[in-house]
Amino acid sequence: MTGISLKKTVAALLMLFGVIAFTRCGNGSPDASVQPFRGVYFWQTTYKTDSAEREFLVENGVNKMYLRFFDVDANPDTLSLDKCLPVATIDFADTLPRGVEIVPTVFITPKAIVHHRDFGKNLARRIYAICDLNHISPAEVQFDCDWTPSTRDSYFDFLKEIRPSLESYFEGIRISSTIRLHQLQQPVPPVDEGVLMCYNTGNFKDFATKNSILDVSDVELYCKYLKNYSLPLSFALPLYSWNVEFDHNKKFLRLSNCEYDFSDTAAFVAVGNNTYLYKHDGEPDIYIRYESVSAATIAKVKSLLRKHRGYDSNIILYHLDSQQIKKYSKDEIADFYR
Amino acid sequence: MRLPIFTVSIILLFSTCRVMACAGYVRMEPSEHYIFYLGYPEDKYTEWKARTDKDFRAENIDFWHKYVNKKVSAKEVEEAIYSGQQPSSKFRFFDYLINNNDTLALKYWNIVNGPENDWYSSAWYYPTSEDMANAPSSFASNKLNINTIAQCSDKDLRSRFALQLMRRAFRTGNHKLCIEVWDKYGASIPESALSTQCKSYYAGSLLYTGRKAESAVAFAEIGYFEKWLHYDIEVLRQVYNDQPNCPSLEFIVQQIVNAHFDKCMARDRGMADQVMTMKKKSEFDALANEVLADGKTNNPALWKSAQAAMEYISGNKSIALKLIKEASKMKGSDAVKENVRLMRTVLLAADNTTGAAYEKALLPDLKWLAEKVASEKYGSYCGESWMCYENIEGLPQYHMKVFRRTVLIEIVSHFEKLGQPERCLAYLNMYSEALGNKHTVEIKPLPKDADPIAWGAVMDISSGQYYYHEDNRTDYGSRFFVYADTARPETLKKYIAFINTKGKSDMDKFLLSNGYKDVDFCNELLGTKYLRLAQWDSAIAYLSKVPEKFLMTQNIAGYLSQHNPFREEWITNNKQGRYDLPILPAELYTEEPTKLNFCRIMKQLQDYTKASDATTRDNARYAYAVAMYQMTQFQGWPLTMYSYGVVNDISDLYYYAGMKQTHTTARQLAENIISTSTDRSVIDKAFLLEYVLLRPEADYIFNIYKYDWEQWKIVEKKREVYYALCTKALFKLWSTHNKRSISEDYVYTTFCDTEQDYR
Numbered sequence A: 001m002t003g004i005s006l007k008k009t010v011a012a013l014l015m016l017f018g019v020i021a022f023t024r025c026g027n028g029s030p031d032a033s034v035q036p037f038r039g040v041y042f043w044q045t046t047y048k049t050d051s052a053e054r055e056f057l058v059e060n061g062v063n064k065m066y067l068r069f070f071d072v073d074a075n076p077d078t079l080s081l082d083k084c085l086p087v088a089t090i091d092f093a094d095t096l097p098r099g100v101e102i103v104p105t106v107f108i109t110p111k112a113i114v115h116h117r118d119f120g121k122n123l124a125r126r127i128y129a130i131c132d133l134n135h136i137s138p139a140e141v142q143f144d145c146d147w148t149p150s151t152r153d154s155y156f157d158f159l160k161e162i163r164p165s166l167e168s169y170f171e172g173i174r175i176s177s178t179i180r181l182h183q184l185q186q187p188v189p190p191v192d193e194g195v196l197m198c199y200n201t202g203n204f205k206d207f208a209t210k211n212s213i214l215d216v217s218d219v220e221l222y223c224k225y226l227k228n229y230s231l232p233l234s235f236a237l238p239l240y241s242w243n244v245e246f247d248h249n250k251k252f253l254r255l256s257n258c259e260y261d262f263s264d265t266a267a268f269v270a271v272g273n274n275t276y277l278y279k280h281d282g283e284p285d286i287y288i289r290y291e292s293v294s295a296a297t298i299a300k301v302k303s304l305l306r307k308h309r310g311y312d313s314n315i316i317l318y319h320l321d322s323q324q325i326k327k328y329s330k331d332e333i334a335d336f337y338r
Numbered sequence B: 001m002r003l004p005i006f007t008v009s010i011i012l013l014f015s016t017c018r019v020m021a022c023a024g025y026v027r028m029e030p031s032e033h034y035i036f037y038l039g040y041p042e043d044k045y046t047e048w049k050a051r052t053d054k055d056f057r058a059e060n061i062d063f064w065h066k067y068v069n070k071k072v073s074a075k076e077v078e079e080a081i082y083s084g085q086q087p088s089s090k091f092r093f094f095d096y097l098i099n100n101n102d103t104l105a106l107k108y109w110n111i112v113n114g115p116e117n118d119w120y121s122s123a124w125y126y127p128t129s130e131d132m133a134n135a136p137s138s139f140a141s142n143k144l145n146i147n148t149i150a151q152c153s154d155k156d157l158r159s160r161f162a163l164q165l166m167r168r169a170f171r172t173g174n175h176k177l178c179i180e181v182w183d184k185y186g187a188s189i190p191e192s193a194l195s196t197q198c199k200s201y202y203a204g205s206l207l208y209t210g211r212k213a214e215s216a217v218a219f220a221e222i223g224y225f226e227k228w229l230h231y232d233i234e235v236l237r238q239v240y241n242d243q244p245n246c247p248s249l250e251f252i253v254q255q256i257v258n259a260h261f262d263k264c265m266a267r268d269r270g271m272a273d274q275v276m277t278m279k280k281k282s283e284f285d286a287l288a289n290e291v292l293a294d295g296k297t298n299n300p301a302l303w304k305s306a307q308a309a310m311e312y313i314s315g316n317k318s319i320a321l322k323l324i325k326e327a328s329k330m331k332g333s334d335a336v337k338e339n340v341r342l343m344r345t346v347l348l349a350a351d352n353t354t355g356a357a358y359e360k361a362l363l364p365d366l367k368w369l370a371e372k373v374a375s376e377k378y379g380s381y382c383g384e385s386w387m388c389y390e391n392i393e394g395l396p397q398y399h400m401k402v403f404r405r406t407v408l409i410e411i412v413s414h415f416e417k418l419g420q421p422e423r424c425l426a427y428l429n430m431y432s433e434a435l436g437n438k439h440t441v442e443i444k445p446l447p448k449d450a451d452p453i454a455w456g457a458v459m460d461i462s463s464g465q466y467y468y469h470e471d472n473r474t475d476y477g478s479r480f481f482v483y484a485d486t487a488r489p490e491t492l493k494k495y496i497a498f499i500n501t502k503g504k505s506d507m508d509k510f511l512l513s514n515g516y517k518d519v520d521f522c523n524e525l526l527g528t529k530y531l532r533l534a535q536w537d538s539a540i541a542y543l544s545k546v547p548e549k550f551l552m553t554q555n556i557a558g559y560l561s562q563h564n565p566f567r568e569e570w571i572t573n574n575k576q577g578r579y580d581l582p583i584l585p586a587e588l589y590t591e592e593p594t595k596l597n598f599c600r601i602m603k604q605l606q607d608y609t610k611a612s613d614a615t616t617r618d619n620a621r622y623a624y625a626v627a628m629y630q631m632t633q634f635q636g637w638p639l640t641m642y643s644y645g646v647v648n649d650i651s652d653l654y655y656y657a658g659m660k661q662t663h664t665t666a667r668q669l670a671e672n673i674i675s676t677s678t679d680r681s682v683i684d685k686a687f688l689l690e691y692v693l694l695r696p697e698a699d700y701i702f703n704i705y706k707y708d709w710e711q712w713k714i715v716e717k718k719r720e721v722y723y724a725l726c727t728k729a730l731f732k733l734w735s736t737h738n739k740r741s742i743s744e745d746y747v748y749t750t751f752c753d754t755e756q757d758y759r
Helices: A002-025 A051-059 A116-133 A149-169 A181-185 A216-223 A295-309 A330-337 B004-019 B042-050 B053-067 B074-081 B092-099 B103-112 B116-121 B129-134 B137-142 B146-151 B155-171 B175-184 B193-208 B212-221 B233-242 B248-265 B271-294 B300-313 B317-327 B334-349 B356-375 B378-382 B395-417 B421-434 B479-486 B489-499 B506-513 B519-532 B536-543 B548-552 B595-608 B614-630 B650-656 B659-676 B680-704 B709-736 B744-757
Strands: A038-042 A064-074 A084-087 A101-108 A140-144 A174-180 A193-197 A233-238 A242-246 A252-256 A268-270 A275-278 A286-291 A315-318 B443-445 B466-469
Touching (some): A051 A330, A064 A116, A101 A116, A116 A149, A216 A295, A233 A295, A295 A330, B053 B074, B053 B155, B074 B103, B103 B146, B103 B155, B146 B175, B155 B175, B155 B193, B175 B193, B212 B233, B212 B248, B233 B248, B233 B271, B248 B271, B248 B300, B300 B334, B317 B334, B334 B356, B334 B395, B356 B506, B421 B479, B421 B506, B489 B519, B519 B595, B536 B595, B614 B659, B614 B680, B659 B680
Parallel strands (some): A038 A064, A038 A315, A101 A140, A174 A193, A193 A233, A233 A315
Antiparallel strands (some): A242 A252, A242 A286, A268 A275, A275 A286
């Protein structure tokens, strides 16, 4: 008994030691410098949470929320002095959760970023005003932009130039940026840290795409860049699903969130793993590809990323929506954060 | 009171900008002009944009003045509504509203002039807590929503409330509300500035909510269409499917064709971009074919001509011509029919047919277009000024632009391919005339006490009176002039022969009757060409034919006496004076320097270069060499050019004024003096000339690469080396010849003053 207990104790200690040693040293992960946290994105235009969402935050110990404040898009009126406009500004219809760090997040369209010199100062002032009026004291601001080699210089210049403006409002502010998989091949943006977006990995408009939200093979392609990516990275994993609808010629129509009953085989004929031909009276047939990400896929991607990057990277789930959360069990969600 | 020197400098500078067509400034080329333009409703938008704040202010004052039954003066209304202050009895206008208990109007002004309005005056504004704390107590009551509008029984006030709410909804991204307000209230507002503004927000909100086809129509209805916003054939298909005869289709098709044009014209297009544009073209083609096949459209010519435009843009000129001929037989709106004819003119000009058939087919449309352009008197205020081509849209401008494309691109390249540049001249002459080319300058007596040199004045020898002229805007800057001035002498001779006939074909007759036929103008040009080539006999022959009366009207008339090519710029600062070389007989000089006089002197000097007397020969060689160099430089530019200024660049001079050849001659003569002369003072001067001559060569190499940064970096280094070599060469020549020093004056001028003053 004693021997067994001792063995067990020694084994447990060795395991613990091993875990500690592994965690400390990891793979030499550059992300260890970032404070550990559990994050979530809030990406809707009205901040309002229901009980399931509030419960989600508490149960999972979420202590950081990336809150989309507004988007910046090119002004359709090209003769206007404002080349770009803030659009879809968040409306606060609820109080913000206590004990959760709020990270103001701004999405900038590629069309807008080329005009960054026109809006940089306005943008900083606007972030400040939204924070001030809504009692948010941010330690970090995040920018999201799908930059490419042709817009990279504009985006990087923007990031360099916005820093002093933000610092004039928020002392010691950190700036983070989303990083898309394809951007891993590019130079590192001038920010303090990045969030690797492990979703939207495929082209949803393409009928041949299996799953545009997350396809492990798409992520695998870019893993080789992770080890030497010289920016602290957190990983954002998807927690959403949608329908991608195509016409009878397999041409993209729209994205939708309709709750289709695919088990109704009279109306929905399965034509692929997750694709159905929807026949409805008097209307042309449409194809619907239901895209969601299973807990197993998320776990697999998470493990793949950590294998290449290190085990101490923080996890952020995209995004806080009770309709999506309910599709996963509490254990599965807890596992995503571990 | 004019400031002579300064004014003349400015005139010089600007006349240079106009005249030197080949100089390196940006010029709007006809290839950048759209070829598909229906006018409607872009003009409407331009008109809207042209309205000033003052107009809107007047409309607003008028509305509110009437609203209060003119019980308050218009001035008092203005003071109140533009005070930026919320209603109070301090203003008579607001006081009237308060006394009449007009709560809705007061609410309106609380909103419009309230601090809350700042939120919406800039899309970027968001209030801070301090802003909120400073907001007055009435702030909460200003809340504007759709119910506010519902409460309003006054239709006009309701419309104004609707605009305020739509503006706020749009700017805060509440597009659903913006559309709702439009549907309920905005759509019924009669056409006005108010309705246009409301519709612009509505169209924008439709776009942001993905209702692209409706958005395209709404934008088109107010005359605004951002090409890139709807460069999407599916949007066009949707608009057509919804309403096959929607009036906005014309405008949307036009903008799609022009967006495609922009894409095709863009430089540095990647392969992916090219594939994308060709895909768009195919999609458009397919849609147009479907539209034409299903027979629902009342405007088939629109679709067919748009297909033709797409083909032309893609370089398929013969297909485009076939399509436009089909389009011209189809039904179409007036705007489309006119556009079809304009496009047919371009496409006939672009046709590969040769011989008489080409001009026979082209003549009716070209004649029609030339008459249209001439009747619009576009040139009367603009001529061929490049500034007028830029970013101006509208029907008259479009006619002119099509005309430019037809002649300058299509017809000129057609006849150049056939090796008939003199025919190009005939068309260009007609073209420049239609654009209002001017051929005479107004000559005015010089004001008393004015400096003739500073004014570039010309003296009438018989009376001794000085005259000056206002700068001629077009005569020495037109396309016709530029082409004639840079053509070979044989071309100009053939052209002169042509204008002396009555013409054989109908096109000949049309070109002759609509062209400028001044033989003096042509002879002067031809004589100048031979002058540049140093063919003195031919130059003298043609320049002798030009009467002095004509010469006085030239833009260079006043400058000839101010630039003396025989005075070395690097030795003396005296640039003017008669051509009085001591080695030549005095009777050779005229009172005032002219090109003809210069040619005669040069011919005499050329003869003297072979003289048996060494002094005469050496001095003649040197004087000839100096003039050969300086006649294309600042010291003698009026002899070879029709303007000169800071924008001139050496590479242009090489080709434009034949500088390379004249400089080579000058250099050969200088070297000849150095190697054969025994006259020390002439040898010294020849050294300096040799040195000066090496510099433009280096500048030329430098200048041809100056727009290519990578090349420039390489060439710039080479230039430094070249300059060093020039100096080294000078010293080498200096040391090899008698090992004696150049006189101190020359050394000083060469290495100090000239270095700094060198042009």
